[in-house]
Amino acid sequence: xxxxxxQKEIVDEFSFFEDWMQKYDYLIELGKELPIIDExxxxxxxxxxxxxxxxxxxxxxxxxxxxxSADSDAIITKGIISLLIRAYSDESPEAIVEADTAFIDxxxxxxxxxxxxANGLLxxxxxxxxxxxxxxxxxx
Numbered sequence: 001x002x003x004x005x006x007q008k009e010i011v012d013e014f015s016f017f018e019d020w021m022q023k024y025d026y027l028i029e030l031g032k033e034l035p036i037i038d039e040x041x042x043x044x045x046x047x048x049x050x051x052x053x054x055x056x057x058x059x060x061x062x063x064x065x066x067x068x069s070a071d072s073d074a075i076i077t078k079g080i081i082s083l084l085i086r087a088y089s090d091e092s093p094e095a096i097v098e099a100d101t102a103f104i105d106x107x108x109x110x111x112x113x114x115x116x117x118a119n120g121l122l123x124x125x126x127x128x129x130x131x132x133x134x135x136x137x138x139x140x
Contacts, residue, residue: 003095006087007103014107023112027079034082037071050123052116053077057124059131065090066132077117080109081124088128096132101125 001009017023037046041058048055053074060067068089072078087103088096104110104125110118 003087003091003099007099010083010087011103011106020108020112023107024076027083028075029079030082030086031072031075031078031080034071034078034085035069037069041069042071048120048123048127050126051077051120052114053120055081055120055124057081057127057131059128059135061093061135061138064092066093066096066135068128068131077120080117080121084124084128088132093132093136097129097136 014023014026017026037056037058042056046056046058048057051072053072055070055072055077057068057070060069066089068085070078070081070085072081088099091099104121110121113121
């Protein structure tokens with residue numbers, strides 16, 4: 001499944017909910033299902049700068065695909081990073097770097113977050129793309 005297909009699937013899922021309370025509940029559920037990041041990555045080196053909550057993100061290149069793992073000390077943030085991992089993990093660095101983020105606007109996520117959480121969301125995307133770009137550079 002391509003990144004665009006995964007993003008469309010996420011947009012479709014969010015369209016089932018009638019209001020933002022249901023969408024927040026769904027984000028909380030996604031956060032609870034996020035596999036826990038290995039403790040060795042819960043360090044300052046892996047914290048995403050610009051997030052209101054603490055968010056740790058790790059990326060590894062395996063068989064030409066970027067695999068992300070993450071954790072957060074806030075459940076909504078954990079749900080948000082879970083969505084991003086679902087969209088971008090297990091894809092080539094090139095595909096991640098080139099992928100757009102329109103699905104975030106399509107589900108209305110940014111407009112329903114506080115300004116600091118919206119900044120955190122952008123920081124998460126930026127860090128994921130940065131890791132992918134670094135891996136792309138290494139493999140070239």
